[in-house]
Structure formats: C-alpha cells, structure tokens
Amino acid sequence: MTSTNRVRLTGVAEATYGVTPNTPRMRKQRVTSIGLARKADYVDSDDLRDDRQNSDPTMVGESNNGSLGIEWHYPVPGSLLDSEIESAFCNPWINAPSRDNDGTAASVIQSVTASTQVVAVAAGAAFVTGQLVYFTGFGLSGNRGKLAKVTTGSATVPAFLGAGLVDEASPAGAARMKVVGFEGGAADIKAVADGLTSEVGGLDFTTLGLTIGGWVKVGDTATTNRFDTAGTNVYGRIVGIAARKLTLDNLPATWAADTGAGKQIRVFTSDVIVNGVQKRGVTLERGFMGQAVPTYIAQNGNRVNTLEFGGQAKQKATGSVAFMGLKGAKGPVSLDDTPDEAPDSAAYPVFAFSANCGRIGEGGQALGKPNYAKAVKFTINNNLRPIEACSNGDDTAPAPVDIEDGAFDVAVELDTYFGNGDLLDKVMAGTATSLNTRLEKGGKAIVWEAPRLTPREGDPNVAGKNQDVMLPVRLTASKDPLTGVQLILSRFELVR
Numbered sequence: 001m002t003s004t005n006r007v008r009l010t011g012v013a014e015a016t017y018g019v020t021p022n023t024p025r026m027r028k029q030r031v032t033s034i035g036l037a038r039k040a041d042y043v044d045s046d047d048l049r050d051d052r053q054n055s056d057p058t059m060v061g062e063s064n065n066g067s068l069g070i071e072w073h074y075p076v077p078g079s080l081l082d083s084e085i086e087s088a089f090c091n092p093w094i095n096a097p098s099r100d101n102d103g104t105a106a107s108v109i110q111s112v113t114a115s116t117q118v119v120a121v122a123a124g125a126a127f128v129t130g131q132l133v134y135f136t137g138f139g140l141s142g143n144r145g146k147l148a149k150v151t152t153g154s155a156t157v158p159a160f161l162g163a164g165l166v167d168e169a170s171p172a173g174a175a176r177m178k179v180v181g182f183e184g185g186a187a188d189i190k191a192v193a194d195g196l197t198s199e200v201g202g203l204d205f206t207t208l209g210l211t212i213g214g215w216v217k218v219g220d221t222a223t224t225n226r227f228d229t230a231g232t233n234v235y236g237r238i239v240g241i242a243a244r245k246l247t248l249d250n251l252p253a254t255w256a257a258d259t260g261a262g263k264q265i266r267v268f269t270s271d272v273i274v275n276g277v278q279k280r281g282v283t284l285e286r287g288f289m290g291q292a293v294p295t296y297i298a299q300n301g302n303r304v305n306t307l308e309f310g311g312q313a314k315q316k317a318t319g320s321v322a323f324m325g326l327k328g329a330k331g332p333v334s335l336d337d338t339p340d341e342a343p344d345s346a347a348y349p350v351f352a353f354s355a356n357c358g359r360i361g362e363g364g365q366a367l368g369k370p371n372y373a374k375a376v377k378f379t380i381n382n383n384l385r386p387i388e389a390c391s392n393g394d395d396t397a398p399a400p401v402d403i404e405d406g407a408f409d410v411a412v413e414l415d416t417y418f419g420n421g422d423l424l425d426k427v428m429a430g431t432a433t434s435l436n437t438r439l440e441k442g443g444k445a446i447v448w449e450a451p452r453l454t455p456r457e458g459d460p461n462v463a464g465k466n467q468d469v470m471l472p473v474r475l476t477a478s479k480d481p482l483t484g485v486q487l488i489l490s491r492f493e494l495v496r
Contacts, residue, residue, distance in 0.1 A: 006290030009034055009068070010339040011282045011302075013083035018301035018326050018402075020283040026336035029080040030073070030343065032318075036066035036286060038297055038328035061388065061398040064299045064325035071350040072309055072317035074444040075491060076343040077271070078102075083282050084321050085489065088304035088380050090405065091276030094211055096179035096269065097125035101137075103173045112143055112168040117151075117160045119177065127158040130203045132181040132266060134494050135165075137174030142166030147494070149183045180494040181216075181268040182208050183225070189265040191218070191232045191258040195240070195248040196267070205246045211272045213483035214238050215438075215447045215490045216248070220266040227258040227265065235359070235438060237449070239482060250364050250436065270447070270490035274483070275380075275408050279303065284323070285335050296334045301326030303403050305384040309448055310377025310413070317351040317439060324384045327399040351439040351446070358440050362414070362423070363433040370419020374470065376437055378448050380487065381409040410477035410487050412450055418460045418471040427458035427473060435475065445492040451480035 010026035041063055045055035075081045077095065086092055099108045099121045110120040127133060127150045135146040148163035188202035196218070198205060210216075219226035219233025226233045231254025240247030283300040302325035311317040353375075359366050360373045367373045383406030412435055416423060426433060436449035458473035477486040 002288050002290045006288065007034060008287035008289050008339075009284065010287070010336065011080045011083070011284040012335075013086070014281045014283055014300065017279045017281045020298070020300045020335065024283065024335050026285065026334075026339035027078075027080045028339050028342040029068070030345065031068045031070055033069035034066075034286060035068065036064075036284060036297075036299065036323070038062070038064050038299055038330070061400075062328070063386075064302070064328045064399065065323055067320050067322035070319050070321060072319055072439075072446075073343065073345075073348045073350050074442075074446065074493075076348060079343050080282070081343075083280075084304055085273060085307070087280040087282060087302075088307035088321070088382070089273050089275050089487070089489070090278050090280060090382065090408070091273060092278070092280075093271050093273045095271045096209055097127055097131070098176065098178040099124060100176045101171060101173050105173045105175075106170040107173075109171045109175045109177060112138075112165050112171060114165060114167045117163055117165050118157050119160070119165070120157055121177070123155050126155040127153055127179065128207050128209070129153040130182045130184070131179045131208060132183050132268075133158075133160070134178050134180045136176045136178075137172060138168060139170075139172035139175070140166055140168050143168055143171075147180070178493050179209070179269070180492070181266055183264055183266045184260075186264055187259070187261055189263075189267070190260050191227055191229070191256070193257060194251075195236070196246045198244045200244065204243045205241055206243050208269070210238055210241050210246070210269060212238055212241065213274065213449070213451065213485070213488045214272040215270050215492075216246075217268040217445070217492065217495045218265070220268075221496050224262075225264055225266040227260055227263065229256050229258040230254070232256055232258050235447075237436070250361055252366060268492055268495045270445075270492045273489050274485040275410075275487050279405070281325075281403075283335070284325075287334055293332050294334070295330060295332065297328060297330050298335055299325045299328040301403060303382070303384055303405070304380075305382050307380040308377060310375065311353040312375035312415070314354045315352065317353060317356075324386060324403050326401075326403065347442070348444070349442055351441055353439075356439045356441040358438045358445075359436070361434075361436045363426075367416065371416045371423055371471070372419070373414060373416050375413070375415040376435070377413040378437075378450065378487070379411045379413075381411070383407055383409060408486060410450055412453055412475040412477070414473045414475065416471050416473065418469040423455075423471060423473060424458060424460070427455040430454055430456075433475070434480075440492075440495060443494055443496055445495050447488075447490040449488045449490070450475070450477045450486065451483050451488065452478050452486070454478065
C-alpha cells in the first residue's frame with residue numbers, strides 16, 4: 001500500500017532545457033494534489049478478423065505531462081514554485097540585488113564590521129546608495145531583521161552608516177541581504193498629484209533598478225519614515241521613471257500632495273516578472289516514500305503549459321500548474337536523497353481572499369460599492385505542443401523531441417455583484433480596461449496585473465430565489481502599449 005500522505009514531490013530548474021543538471025539540488029514543493037503522469041501511448045490495431053476479436057494494440061510513444069494543485073503563498077526566490085512561474089511566463093524574474101549564504105556560513109556574505117558599518121560580500125549586482133536592504137538569518141540579533149539604508153554603494157563592500165550593525169566575523173549559513181526599497185534624505189521625497197518627486201541632490205530614481213509596470217508601497221510604520229497624510233502611504237504602480245520624478249497610477253482617492261517635511265520617506269519596491277519568449281523547463285520527481293523500497297519517477301523537460309491563480313471571498317488563494325514534458329524514468333534511486341525543504345508554511349503562509357486581499361482594481365480604480373468583486377481568476381495558457389519525430393536519434397524512449405509554444409494567452413474571470421450598469425457597459429462596448437489583484441500577509445505581498453484587457457462576455461446572472469444578481473465578466477489580455485507586455489506579477493519580500 002502507498003499513502004498519498006507519503007508522496008514527495010521535488011524539482012529543479014534546468015539550466016539547459018530538457019537536461020537535468022548533474023547531481024541536481026532538488027527542492028520540495030507545497031502542493032494539494034499531484035496529477036503528473038508518465039504513460040505509454042498506444043493505438044489499436046486495424047486488423048480485420050473473422051472471429052470478431054482484436055489484435056494487440058501497438059505502443060507508439062511516450063507522454064509526460066500532468067498538473068499540480070497549489071495554494072498560493074509568497075513565491076520564495078529559488079523555490080520550485082519560483083522556477084515554475086518563470087517557465088509559465090517564459091522569462092526570468094527581474095530581481096532586486098541580494099546576497100544569500102544559502103546554507104554555508106560566510107560564503108557569500110563574508111563579514112560585518114561594526115566600526116565602519118561595512119558588509120563584505122561576494123561580487124554581484126551592486127547595492128546602490130539610497131536602497132533599503134533587509135537583513136535576515138544572521139547569527140547575531142543585532143543584525144538579524146535589520147532594515148538598513150545603503151550610504152555607500154558597492155558590489156562588494158556596501159556601507160550602512162547609522163544602521164547599528166554589530167561585528168559578525170562569520171555570518172550564518174542562513175544569512176541573507178535583499179534590497180526591498182529605498183529611503184530618501186530629510187525632506188527629499190515629496191508626494192505630488194501623480195507620484196513622487198526627489199529634490200536636486202537627493203535620490204535619483206533612475207539608479208534604483210525600478211521597472212515600468214512594477215508596484216511600490218509608499219511609507220513605513222515609523223512616523224519619520226512615512227507621510228503625515230495617511231492616505232498617501234499606499235500602493236501605486238510605476239508608469240514613469242525620471243531622475244527626479246517617479247510617476248504612479250492606480251492611486252486611491254485618498255492620495256494627496258505632501259511635502260514630507262522633516263521626513264526620511266521610505267518606499268518599498270518589488271521584484272517583477274513579465275511574459276517573454278524564453279524556453280524554461282524543470283525536472284520533476286515523485287517519490288513514493290511509504291514503500292519498503294521507494295519508487296521514484298523522474299520527468300524532465302517539463303514546461304508550464306497553464307498556470308492558474310485566483311479565489312473567491314473568504315476562501316484561500318488557489319491554483320494549478322499544468323506541464324507538458326519530454327522524457328521520464330522509474331527507478332529505486334532518487335535524483336537527490338536530501339532535497340531542500342519547501343518554503344515553511346509559518347514563514348510563508350497561504351494567502352486568502354477577503355482577509356489578505358488589499359485591492360482588486362479595474363481600469364485603475366478599486367472595485368467597490370456597488371460592484372464589489374466576489375471572485376477573480378487569472379489563467380496563463382502557453383498553448384504548448386509536443387514535437388514528435390519518427391526517431392529521436394539516440395535510441396532512447398520514444399518521447400517527444402521538443403516542446404514548442406504558441407501564443408501567450410491570458411484569460412481573466414471576474415465575478416462581481418451587479419450593483420449598476422457601469423461594468424456591463426464596458427462589456428457591451430468592448431472597452432479596453434485593466435485588472436490587478438493584491439494580496440498581503442506576514443509582511444509579504446504579491447500583485448497580479450493584466451494591464452490591457454478586453455471584456456468579451458458578461459451578462460447579469462439570475463439563478464433563482466433569494467440570491468444576489470451577479471455579473472460574471474470574462475476578459476482576454478493583449479499587448480499593453482505602456483509596458484509592452486500582457487501580464488505582470490510583482491512580489492514584495494517586505495512591506496509594512
């Protein structure tokens with residue numbers, strides 16, 4: 001007997017599509033169902049027989065595909081979910097600078113010197129003056145959980161004067177530094193009608209690694225790091241980046257000008273991923289750990305065909321990841337006997353709609369009274385197809401030789417209460433709009449956004465007695481002139 005509670009799913013991103021890395025570092029994933037399948041493909045014989053019976057079917061090939069059910073949490077950088085998102089978007093994340101010891105003390109983050117407030121790190125993307133860096137996993141409490149401003153930028157020896165860092169000669173294996181925002185000098189950053197400005201001699205917004213279409217959260221919890229106007233300490237989407245001006249849209253009605261007098265305003269920023277054209281695959285392995293000798297089924301060249309994200313009021317954010325792959329193999333030996341654990345559910349809890357949904361925005365404005373949103377779902381479809389050949393040239397299993405993609409289709413399903421005819425008018429006129437959904441929990445947040453959508457279906461639904469009349473709207477994405485893409489996902493490693 002094999003229990004579903006003893007099935008282990010692991011995976012690894014493929015540096016070369018279709019090739020499992022040598023001695024791969026596999027990572028577990030949190031899933032609610034595993035519907036992967038490695039199967040032989042058969043066709044029936046067309047023999048004509050006078051006894052009305054059938055000849056044996058013929059095995060003609062092999063297929064590797066299937067899907068996973070998931071509950072959405074923060075997609076931790078380097079996790080298997082993170083790699084699957086890259087496969088679905090056919091693009092890598094645009095990540096803010098970071099350093100991570102990744103289990104080996106002092107390997108990347110090499111030392112912290114209190115007297116100079118300098119952190120020695122291995123070379124990588126430079127930390128820039130004015131950026132906010134979040135310190136986690138350090139061995140000493142004086143450094144752990146610190147949010148510090150870069151005062152001297154560097155790729156190897158950034159300084160954080162005034163941060164109060166303490167000497168740590170050998171930072172722990174869990175030590176991580178990640179840019180999560182930026183901070184202006186006293187009265188440097190000001191709020192204007194359509195975004196933020198910086199004084200001459202202050203921050204240069206073009207140096208901070210910001211992305212058009214990405215989201216920001218203005219203001220921290222401390223009075224000195226937020227605007228006095230409470231309604232200005234909110235989220236906005238970046239639509240323009242100049243040296244002294246950061247133009248934002250999707251701002252709430254509460255947004256107002258504020259000079260930020262005497263303040264060192266903090267702004268939290270996000271990593272961003274957008275749709276592209278890169279072929280990115282993962283190798284997946286199922287381990288049936290409840291067996292006396294576990295069976296392992298590995299499948300490589302898995303590309304994400306469809307990815308779903310969504311949910312409804314007072315329910316968890318859920319979805320699925322469906323793959324189309326190349327080859328598979330079964331055996332008694334795992335690709336990695338000691339895979340990395342999946343992201344911890346306490347540190348990275350499941351998001352929920354209602355409780356954690358800060359906003360569902362349509363056409364740049366939050367959906368609210370009287371047309372509240374009841375449910376929303378985003379679906380990516382890469383329209384993948386297997387490339388079958390008479391021979392793959394290496395005398396191995398008769399699996400597809402490649403997986404090719406089609407159009408990057410994005411469908412959005414939005415169910416609203418039918419409070420008035422405004423949204424219905426857009427449906428009937430085919431008026432282009434946009435939709436974004438923000439979830440925030442435990443100091444982390446994600447924002448899904450389709451910046452240009454055409455509403456194609458929608459009619460008030462009268463289902464029966466004692467029910468609310470709903471307007472289910474179905475929309476499809478097309479290329480947005482401003483961002484040049486159809487879908488954007490932003491993730492905040494820290495907001496508060």
